[in-house]
Amino acid sequence: MAEVTQQQIETKLKEYIDPYMEKDLVTTRTVRNIMIEGDQVVVDVVLGFPAGGYREELSAKLKEMLESLDGVAKARVNVNFQIEAHAVQKGVKMISSIKNIIAVASGKGGVGKSTTATNLALALSADGAKVGILDADIYGPSQPRMMGITGKPESKDGKTLEPMMSYHVQTMSIGFLVDEETPMIWRGPMVTQALQQLLNDTNWSDLDYLVIDLPPGTGDVQLTLAQQVPVSGAVIVTTPQDIALLDARKGLKMFEKVEVPVLGIIENMSIHICSECGHEEHIFGEGGGQRMSDQYEVDFLGALPLDRSIREEVDNGRPSVVANPDGRIAQIYRDIGRRTAAKLAMQAKNYAAKFPQIVIQNN
Numbered sequence: 380m381a382e383v384t385q386q387q388i389e390t391k392l393k394e395y396i397d398p399y400m401e402k403d404l405v406t407t408r409t410v411r412n413i414m415i416e417g418d419q420v421v422v423d424v425v426l427g428f429p430a431g432g433y434r435e436e437l438s439a440k441l442k443e444m445l446e447s448l449d450g451v452a453k454a455r456v457n458v459n460f461q462i463e464a465h466a467v468q469k470g471v472k473m474i475s476s477i478k479n480i481i482a483v484a485s486g487k488g489g490v491g492k493s494t495t496a497t498n499l500a501l502a503l504s505a506d507g508a509k510v511g512i513l514d515a516d517i518y519g520p521s522q523p524r525m526m527g528i529t530g531k532p533e534s535k536d537g538k539t540l541e542p543m544m545s546y547h548v549q550t551m552s553i554g555f556l557v558d559e560e561t562p563m564i565w566r567g568p569m570v571t572q573a574l575q576q577l578l579n580d581t582n583w584s585d586l587d588y589l590v591i592d593l594p595p596g597t598g599d600v601q602l603t604l605a606q607q608v609p610v611s612g613a614v615i616v617t618t619p620q621d622i623a624l625l626d627a628r629k630g631l632k633m634f635e636k637v638e639v640p641v642l643g644i645i646e647n648m649s650i651h652i653c654s655e656c657g658h659e660e661h662i663f664g665e666g667g668g669q670r671m672s673d674q675y676e677v678d679f680l681g682a683l684p685l686d687r688s689i690r691e692e693v694d695n696g697r698p699s700v701v702a703n704p705d706g707r708i709a710q711i712y713r714d715i716g717r718r719t720a721a722k723l724a725m726q727a728k729n730y731a732a733k734f735p736q737i738v739i740q741n742n
Contacts, residue, residue, distance in 0.1 A: 383450035385413050388420060391448055395441060399428065399714075399721035404441075407725065418452035420445055426460040427724030428717055429587070431507035434458045462508060462587040462720075466727040467609035468638050476583045477511070479611040479723060482604060482639070484593045484630045491647040492616040493521045494693045495683070496592035499614070501700035502709075502716030504548050508587040511542060511549035513578060515604070516594040517570045520554030527696025531555055532581075539580045546701050551581045571603040578608060588720070601630075605637035612642040612723045614680065619646060631677065642722040643678035645715060648685040678722055681715040683708070 392410055393403045404410050404424060412423040422441065430437070438456045445454035464478040474480075483496035496512065504510040514522035523529070526545040532555050533541045542549035553573060583589065591608075594600055604610060613634045617627035627644070634641050683689070692702040699708040 382417065383415060383420065383448055385415065387448060387450075388413050388415070388422070388445065391444055392422070392441065395444060397437075397721070399433075399717045400725060402725075418450060420451050420454045422454070422456045424456060424458045426458065426721075427463060428460060428720035429462065429503055429506035429508035430458065430460045430717065432505065432713060433717060434460075460507070463724070464729040465611040465723055466729045467611055468605070471607060471609045473609050473729060474579070474583070477586045477589045477609075479587065480589045480591060480609060481642070481719065481723070482591045482593055482610050482613040482634075483616060484601065484613055484634070485595050485616045485627060490595075490616055490618045490627075491683075491689075492595065493525060493592050494689060494698070495614075495616045495645055495647060496590055497522065497525045497693060497698050498700045498709075498712040499716055499719065500548050500588075500590040501546055501698055502712045503588055503590075503720060504546065505700060505704065505713065506716060506720075508720070509585055510547075511551070511583050511586045511589045513581075513589060513591045514550075514552030514554060515574050515577075515591050515600055517553050517573050517600070518594065520552045522550055522552040522592060523554040524696060525693045525698060526550050528555070539582050540577075542581050542583060549583060549586065551577050553577065570600060574600055574603060575607065601633060605633065605639060610639045611729075612640045612719075612726065614642050614719060615644045615677075616647055617644060618648045640726055641677045642719050643680035645680050646682040648683070678718070680718045680722075681711060683711055683715075 389405050389410070393405045396403055397407070397409075400407055409424055409426055410422060411425050412421075414421040422445070424437070424441070435458075438458045441456040442454045445451050445456070462478060464473065467473060467480075481499075483492060483499065485492040493514075493516070500510050500512040512522060512526070514520045526543075526548070528543045528545045528550060530543070532543050532551070535541065540551065542551050543555060544550070591604065591610075593604065615627050615630050631641055631644075686708060688703070689699050689708055692699050695702075699706065700712050703709055
């Protein structure tokens with residue numbers, strides 16, 4: 380039996396197209412090491428996105444592929460992941476305790492953006508990332524209820540706030556600081572200042588991702604975020620309805636103008652499945668998110684059904700990803716989370732933290 384070569388192994392591995400990166404593992408440089416000892420092969424794969432629930436499946440598939448090669452009796456594939464900080468807008472300073480900020484936006488209200496942001500954060504956390512969520516909707520904060528958190532955040536030094544913890548996710552919202560039924564009657568400058576304080580005065584602890592749940596529209600908060608907050612990528616949430624897509628396009632265009640990469644589009648309430656008979660119906664139209672992603676050449680991250688359980692679970696403070704982690708809805712959110720993080724992993728990295736600081740001293 381002829382000994383297998385490294386080139387043969389690489390050629391075989393190129394046949395596997397990763398469903399989240401939509402490219403092969405050799406081209407994306409996630410295959411880090413190939414060791415050959417006679418008819419035994421060991422391959423190390425390091426993904427750039429959290430893959431706790433995908434690691435074993437990927438390892439098994441690659442092992443099977445390699446063992447089909449002539450000259451390979453046994454293969455072992457070690458799959459790990461390493462999350463790097465990615466590039467942000469020019470001239471905006473990174474926050475030392477946060478590697479990546481992902482903004483979740485929508486052109487209009489009522490499309491399920493906050494529910495999507497919450498489940499996206501929980502999905503990334505479930506796959507092994509350190510995640511935080513910032514509720515940037517000052518007028519209508521919903522994260523305290525959605526994450527099932529009551530009480531007020533602590534301040535150890537009287538200047539900064541400790542994030543509230545729920546389901547291993549660090550959370551901050553203006554909703555923790557005011558009564559649930561108290562309206563925020565503030566003008567734009569106060570709102571943007573509140574957002575910056577919530578972001579900068581919270582003691583985030585070594586986050587891989589901070590998911591920012593933005594208010595709907597393209598107003599003061601979005602502009603502040605785009606110009607002063609180091610955002611690695613944005614996600615647009617829409618429904619298939621034409622009027623929602625019209626507004627979602629505005630959000631997409633806004634991020635393009637300020638040079639924040641749009642990681643993709645999530646279509647919410649895409650299909651209704653009758654709980655009685657199982658009949659499927661496209662209540663809000665069909666394929667709008669996919670058409671929009673094709674038109675603007677951005678990725679389609681996934682579609683979520685119009686399902687009563689999503690609404691009930693988030694209203695009860697136990698979102699789908701934690702309420703029924705093995706269910707179909709949670710799996711869709713997990714897939715969307717991996718796809719979002721994988722798209723970000725393929726963006727330019729931020730190397731600022733790796734360069735030494737030059738200090739000039741007078742001796």
